[in-house]
Amino acid sequence: MQSDSLDGTARPQDGEGLGVLPEKEPPAPHAPREAILEVRDLVRHFPLTQGVVVKRQVGAVKAVDGVSFDLRRGETLGLVGESGCGKSTVAKLVTSLETPTAGSILYKGEDVTRLSGRALKAVRRNIQMVFQDPYTSLNPRMTVGDIVGEPFDIHPEAAPRGERRRRVQELLDVVGLNPEYVNRYPHQFSGGQRQRIGIARGLALRPEVIVADEPVSALDVSVQAQVVNLMERLQDEFGLSYVFIAHDLSVVRHISDRVGVMYLGKIVEIGTEREIYEHPTHPYTQALLSAVPVPDPSAGERRTRIVLEGDVPSPANPPSGCRFRTRCWRAADRCAQEEPVLQVPAVLRHAEGPAHHPSACHYAEEKERIVPG
Amino acid sequence: MVERAPESPSAADEPPAGSPTAAAAGGGGGTGAAAGLAAPGEQAPGPAAPPGTEPGPSGQARSLWSDAWHDLRRNPVFVVSALLILFLVLISVWPGLIATRNPLSCQLNKSLDPASPGHWFGYDTQGCDVYTRVVYGARTSVTVGVCATLGVAVAGSVLGGLAGFFGGWWDALLSRVTDVFFGIPIMLGGLVFLSMTGSRSVWTVIAFIVLLGWPQIARIARGSVISAKQNDYVQAARALGAGNARMLVRHILPNAVAPVIVTATIALGTYIALEATLSYLGVGLQPPTVSWGADISDASQGMQFRNAPHILLYPAAALSLTVLAFIMLGDAVRDALDPKLR
Amino acid sequence: MTQTQTQPVPPSPSGPERLLEVRDLHVEFRTREGVAKAVNGVSLDVAEGETLAVLGESGSGKSVTAQAVMGILDTPPGRVTGGRILFEGRDLLALREEERRSVRGARMAMIFQDALSALNPVLSVGYQLGEMFRVHRGSSRKEARERAVELMERVRIPAARTRVDDYPHQFSGGMRQRIMIAMALALEPRLIIADEPTTALDVTVQAQVMELLADLQREFRMGLILITHDLGVVADVADEIVVMYAGRVVESAPVRELYRAPAHPYTKGLLDSIPRLDQKGQQLDAVKGLPPSLLRIPPGCGFHPRCPVARPLCHADEPPLYEVGRGRASACHFWEELLDAE
Structure with a gap:
């Protein structure tokens, strides 16, 4: 079965132990790399309205209420939190699928939230999204070739017309799918394979930032690991920066360099993976x-x-x-x-070591033995 | 299952990352004739993957529409219904092809006579040849049915679809307007509207049906557009920078069109019958016009069909067959547009 | 699947009374593409006061097994094609439908994953809880309401008396799951089957609900079958674990032993593929490939196409459940190597 060779993570490239790929850079909190994305005081309120004909606002759901973070080139920033904490809204804001109520998102110094039309389209090439549900994120009535090739239809300058089909097949190959599957429809694939198709679509325009909103939570455990490995490999190959959003803390720790913890529309603590997981305050x-x-x-x-x-x-x-x-x-x-x-x-403030990181608590304090070691 | 299918392009062996080698492997697989023959156990492993019915990797890119057409041509339901509809269209345009008499030249002395050689369907109350009238009636009935359905479907899906897609005040306005139209009893509306017009042609009747019929489709189109719009793939297209037109045409339309097709093809029959009822009430087409509807309502008057069932049977059968053909066509098209049913 | 080899029964703990014995259960689903063999010879035991975790991925047959035990299998397309389900000494499969219905709810109850869709949105939770008493016990309306409040207090819903008339949507996910648990407990069943009870909940709420479930089980000395895909959730609460793959039991063991030294490559693969908070590594050891389609379960050992230690024997011979230790069984021909390697 082809999946064994194509879908399996037994691919030599995936085995980092073989030393084929450069070692993932260790988190380097003291030598910050250039920030590719700077999010400042981001706010998104969804108005609650009453009335059928004349709508009047009676309140607002404060989905995101003042979120700031930096995403550095080549790093993975994990965002964790429970449902309703606003992490998915942050994903939509960063990918310009929602318009913020206030705040700014600077991509290489340019405020994305003020862009529209052609300029926005250009930025979108560089910030792509991978969705949670591989069953609803692929149009069931398009072939895999059309789905992965759609970015080229939208951005014709990204690939000459004659090249597109070859590029699509390359992309499928890169994410570990058989390039011959271009004429198949999404329902002919399993969840894990669909997620690979979604990732291929996200990669098509060679973005610099990928926002992944719960990319593995709909998948079976054994398949989750394959997709996580794939995302890590692609990051190394293409120098991608990830905003990786999930509720699964173990997965986030595994893939992230830095982690932000969200609660009710705010980031309550942010730091390197080690600071958050081993020295939460x-x-x-x-x-x-x-x-x-x-x-x-x-x-x-x-x-x-x-x-x-x-x-x-x-x-x-x-x-x-x-x-x-x-x-x-x-x-x-x-x-x-x-x-x-x-x-x-x-x-x-004067403590040395990993407890020294931002934490929004008046009584912040380290606690022993949270995670069994 | 462990061994790799030898003819597969073995992406796994090639270095990834868009290097020329990987591309060559992909291309090679596409042209290699052997790759087309799906080896047993080579198909996609997902539980949903059907057995190797795929034509294999051809050099041709396929799309929903080409796949649908490919399917339709092989679907007997589609072929039969399409041939039937083609036949109906032909006799609507040239009724003389299969009927040699004049539908309006009747002999009262033959009123309600049963079938006889040369007059296979018998005579109606007025002594007209039923066969000839059924053939000539096709023009009016098919025109009314098809044009009214098309008009209703286009007006309804455009108005409803846009309302569903854009939402906001346009949606609120449209919803209220459809509510108003739903409140108008169609018979009463017909009596008022059509009696105001002086000379009524087929087109007057069609216009009336479209005027009162579009809200039904608009409501359905709005609902299915709203549910299609919420899917992540529409968001995904937006994240790629797709404009509204692309999202509507590529992503929403194919996923929202099925309920519209089904409702419209079923409505087609009711429109033909509606024309008959309006004619019967005296606000539809005037007597010299021949239509199945008019003949059916004539036949049902005064229980004449008890003694001479043929006067009701043949026009009614023609109507049923037409409606059935369109419903079958609609079904076949809907199924062909659903890749999951392949 | 042919049942040629004798399947050794997974040893059950001696001592507490055996509540449920499932023997060699087979369930099939007839689908358009063919017969899907969802459960192929599953045997398991639950004693009073014991928690049995049934672990597996989607398509492993874990939920279907539970539905068959509960007698809520969708028939058709599903059908129990073989085996016995002994509950409190009676073979449930031999009972008439009315008799089974009296067992369901009263003697064994089920908790579902999605509490919102399992509760009727238009009835208050108090009414739905009270219904159990009105229908099964013939209680009066007032009495039933009183019992509903008691139940809500028992599952630690704050301000139960004031919230008893609230509707399901007014409760949070965790509270709704508590209401489902209350409903399952209402008639004090001997066995509770919980199908992914915390999958839809947040981690902090998950912990609350699992703790509640474990407390209640201890209090009433019920048997509990916990169906889940999450190795983490079961580690703390289960006594015994049964791991399922492609409709078969591949390993069964006391919980500690299974985590310490898995005796089946699939179990080992699952354990290795979850990133752990306390072990940050660079690369996850993923199980390669995908679970098989139930329409085409590979011959021999169902896991062999994905198995890192598979040998030719595994392609041909379906391994029986070997007894690999006290209270442990593994369906792997090479279990000894796995255990030795630990």
Whole structure:
């Protein structure tokens, strides 16, 4: 079966152990590379309206409420959070599928949110998206060749007409699919293969940034790993920068250089993968990490588990002050009045080492043994 | 299953990343004749993958429309219904091809006479030859049915589709307008509208049907466009920089057209019948015009068809056959546009 | 599949009373493309107070097995074609439909993945919970409502008395799943089958729900079958694990042993392919290839096309479930090598 050779990750290129590919650069927090994307104070409110004929606004769902981060060239920034934290909206804002209510997205210094028409189209070439659901993200009535080739129809300057078919086949090859599948339809493929088609489409225009919104969460465990490996290989080959959005903390840790943790439309903590996973200082991050099921029955005894009370509040009516305070075991009066800023907390300002990273908590503190080691 | 199919272009062996070697491998596979013969167990492994029915990698790029046409030509339902419709169109244009008499020259003394040699369908109440009238009636009925359906489908899908796609005030306005039209009883509307027009031709009737019929399709088109619009692939196209026209034509239209086709082909029959009812009420076509609808309503008057069933049977059969042909055609087209059914 | 070799029964813990014994269960689905063999000779046991995790990917037959045990298989197209399901000593497959219905809900209950679609949106949760008592116990409306409040308190829904008249959409995902659990518990069943109960929930809520489920199970000494694809979720709560692949049990073991030393290459592959928080490596050891189509399960060992240790024997001979240790079984010809390598 062809899948064994084409779909399998047993491909020699995939085995990084063979040393074919350059080692993924180690996270280098102290030598920041050039930021390719700078997101500043991004806000997206969805108005809640009432009335059929005359609509009047009665409130707003604050899906994203002041998010800032940098994406550096060649790195993977992971965004984690629970449903409703606004991570998918961030993905749509960064890819210009939504217009922000306020804030800016600078791509190589140019504010994308102010662009339209031809200029926007040009930027879109460089910022592409991979969607979560491989079943709805491919048009069921287009052949794989048409799907992967559509970017060239939209941007005719990217490839001369006669070249396109060959380019499509190359792309399929790059993502580990048989180039002969161009005339097949999406339903003839499994979830993992469809996700590869989606990735091929995203790669077609040779973008610099790929925003992947839960790219593996709809896939089976054994196939997830194949797609994660593929994305890592493509990053090395094409020098891509990823914004990798997922709710699965283990996958995010695996692929990310830096990680931002989101809660109710805000980033509550951001740092390198090691800073966040081994030295989290925000209570929410700590709770989130402690809740991750670990596939090791004996790990249960070696870790402290923080089970949070209650549910995430509605983003239409977030709590005052710190948004996490309603579920936080360390909340005090100050948390209700004063909104914590995402910065290196004062108590840790003089601390050396990995606890020294931005965390939006008045009482930020390191906690031992969140993740069993 | 472990061994690799030898004729596969073995992408796995080639260095990836758009290097010329990989491209050559892809191209080689495309031209290699052996690659066309799907070896057993070589098909796509996904659970949904059908057995190797694929014609194999040809050098030809295929699209939905070419695939649909390829399928339709091999679909007996399509072939039969298309031939039937072609035949109907032919006799509508040239009824003289198969009927030699005049539908308007009738002999009252033969009223309700049964079939006889040369007059296979018998005579109606007025003593007209039923066969000739069925043949000549095709023109009016098919014209009304096809043109009204086309008009309704085009007006309805454009208005409804755009409303669904763009939303906003245009959508709100359209929804209210369709509500108003739904509130008009079609018979009452017909009586008022058509009695105001002086001389009524086939086109007056068609215009009336389109005027009152489009909201039905508009509502369906709006709904299916809205549901197609929400799919991620439309977002994906937008993220690639596609404009509204491309999103509508390439992504939404093919995925939203099926319910419109189904409703429109079913409505075709009702439009033919509607023309008959309007004629019966005296606001449709005037007597010299021959139509199946008029003949059916004439035949159903006064229970004459009890003694002479043929006067109802033949025009009604012609009507049913026509409606069936269009419904079958619609079904075949809809299925051909769904790759999952291949 | 031919049942030539005797399938050793997975050993069950002695001591607590055996609640459910499934023996050599076969389920098929008739589809347009052919017969899909969803379950091929599955045997499993659940004792009182025990949690059995059934682990597998989509298409492994885990959910179909559960549906067959519950008696809610879609028939047609699905059909149980062989085997026995002994529950509290009775063969459920031999019961008449009315008798099975009395078992369902009262003696065994099910929790589904998608709580929103499993609850009726137009009825209040109190009404839906109370319905269990009105229908099965003939309670009065007032009494049923009172019991509904009790149940909601038992699954730790805050302010149960004020929320009993709320509708499903007014609850969050985690709360809705609690209501589903309350509904399953209503008649104090002996066995609960939970099909991916936390898959749709966020991690922090997932932890709450799993903890609740484990507490309730301990309290009532019920048997619990936990169907999941998530190796992490089951690690903390399960006693025994059954791993399914292509409709067969490939490994069964006490939970600790399975994670410590998997005796089947598929289990090992699954464990290796999940990135772990406590082990950041560069490359994941993915299982190559894709799960097979149930229409065309490979001959011999169903896993051999994806197996890193497959040999010619595996292409021809379907491995039986070998007993590989105390309470452990593996359907791999080469289990000894795997265990030795650990």
